[in-house]
Amino acid sequence: MTADLPAGMRLVEVTEERYGEWLDSWLGAFASPPGDDPEVVDFYRRTHPPHRAIAITDDAGYVATNASLHRDLVLPGGRTVPLAACTGGSCHPTMRRKGLMKATLHRLHERAVEEGKPIAAGGVSEWPIYWRFGYGPATWYNSLNIDVRGVGWRDDAPDGDLPVRRVSGKEARDLAQSVYERQAVRTPGEVIPPSCYWDRLAMDPANPRLEQMLAIGGGGAPRACVAVGDRGFVSYRITSDWAPETTPRNMLQVIDFLAVDAEAAATLWRYLLSVDMVATIQMWYAPVDNPLAWWVTDARKLRAQRHDGVWLRPLDVPTLLEARGWAGDGALTLRVHDPEGHTDGTFRLEVDAGQGTCRRSTAEPDLEMHVAAVGAILLGGTAATDLTRGGRIVARDARCAQLWDTMATPERAPYISYFY
Template sequence: MSTTETYGRVGETERGAFRAGPVDGESAARLAAHGLEYQRIAVDSDEYVGWLQSVARGFQDGERSAEQVAAARERSGYRRLTGVYDPQSPVDAPVATIASWLGELTVPGEAMIPSCAISAVTVAPTHRRKGIARAMLEGELRAAHASGIPMAMLTVSESPLYGRYGFAPAAAGTSWTIETKRAAWIGPQPAGRIDFIGRDRVRELMPALHERVRHRTAGEIDVPGGHWDGFAGTNPAAEKTGEKRAVQYADADGEVRGAAVYAVRENHDDFTKATVSVHYLLAETDDAYAALWRFLLELDLVAEVHAGELSTSEPLLWMIADQRAAKVTVRDHQYVRILDVVAALETRRYGGPGTLVLDVSDPLGIAAGRYLLEADERGAARVRLLGEGEAADAATVTLGIAELSATYLGGVSLATLAAAGRVSVTGGADAASDALAMATRVLGWHTAPRLSIWY
């Protein structure tokens, strides 16, 4: 697939302009004061090899082979790549890296918002405690804001690092371990059929299926093409691709409505107790969801099924006879950071009508201010920045940009954050408790957000 493929509703012109934009001047000056150079890296340049090797080292991976470098280069044209260089280093490679791209985030109400996706954040252990990570992340956020991008998003290896920049966990992910014999399928048994397919075929199916379903769930994003190669095992430089098996579900009319990629690991001590790892499962309909999960849980000679990046409200739990057969671990997954409060809040929909003043603080000063939000009966809202000293007869929610970002996808309620001491609500014309209940209802959403990939 071409590295200039079109993603969602954000055009390639906008994506290209963001990729080509300069590094942030403030961060460049801060790094220069430490004798470091801050620069963008072109994917087709000689510097790309060193950048990729630094990323691999930062995530404790092995050195990339020439074949792996070529495959990564082919699939990385959509990203903006930045490195921090130490001129005194004996190796021609950056001591820190970051990548980003302009993607699309689904928000409550099946709307999409342009978002700066951030990835590949590494700092060499030889250059810690020099403010490099702060300079890179703040620089990328300022660059995105200067480009008119209203949101930023990322998935993280180390969760405590990003709150200082205004990010907050907004969509949790769950990991499942299911004992197949104990689980016992009691869910639907749809018409239609499951068939094995090749890896090239599932690579062809998944982007189209995902494009049809991603708008339904807040937190999902448009997936870059290289990720589908990873799921399907069609990246020629990837390891162990031969272990991956793929199936599709076609409904009673013969339309393909779902697909799954999985791998089986034998248990050499007991061949009846193999383990299945689900790499990706994508279902357009309830029937496809049920049929694919039933297939996986009823595979012969399998004792456990492992799956990750599932939602906190999976119907699967109610499709097995013994819910204790499933061990479900919940952890933070998708982080978001609002850069433009008005654009972000006017894009999503709300749980009910109401008027709020949002008094927002921001450690970077990008989105601070007092905002008036007026949501109507349809769940749509008008939002505007209040002038200095301007009064509004409405409940006031005082919170940081991280807390506002945490509520944005509907993954945590305002009442929970208030109980945790993270926000405060004053009543305006209402009692404080009534104001909190109203604000919680307005900012809430009825379905849990989800992101089904790492990036």
């Protein structure tokens, strides 16, 4: 049911020959066209291959872009499902409000269903846009700004005095991939990147422009990487702020922070807070349940700002509810409205011993919602009770929304650290 297009426009697959044009159209809409930077273009060609990209074109060239990548989404309980990772959405400013984004997303959703993927996901540039296409905010993260000289460190933090060592090149690349994959399986909401995503850590010299385009870092300072055995990895840059008449007040920006356990994470944080001449640490992405606030002596010197992370668009509700693990038992009947028709209907969810079964039903619903609300509450990171109070979910009884949250809330807060 791909949407109709204005006269003179057509939706096309992107060819190898026109990939540079597609990439410039997409990233240029966000003021970061790669142009003739071969390193950046080669990286995107491998992580965002041309055969996954689509565009809308008129006689003058591409006017809208989009893509869906093959990825896997980690669900509560540790299982993964095939994911259509949607990215690359853009529209030329002269073509706004003509239904072009709707047309590209409808095609990506159709393709996902054809490929047997039960869900699509996207990182959302602007909040008001994507709900109407069936996407709901499912994970959250904090950006951190830390006053290093005031925050302190508790003597009883779980730090086993583990050694921290420098790593670089292929060792850094391979270690980061290994640690990420081990931490991701315990973190609902994580999306598993392709192996080539980690090649950026082997680039010598590092490409700060690429990391800025990936929204994981920025600045031109050299990148440093350190590790804690095979259990933790962090990469960062230090920006100098030092005049002759002042005490050094450099800023350390964390790019990657990966740890498989609390002891490794605490060791890495203690290291970062001890780097000489650093007054401020900034981190763009941190889990909302990050224990750092309980490891420092003054958590008010750790300023966190909450943001929405990945938005999920269910395409097969029964498959998703049966694939994820559940924290409690119970039964609910859900009425789901999907304007695109992929997963519209009434479904009976029954959970026993943490395993769900879901079938179509004719019963009266306990909870009624747009498919975007299902995406928001699927992982347990957005509360059904909040959406009920906000009017996004209609509950037969308030206890029905409470039951969903009791069953759905996982041990770890859903989080994504890889923005594709």
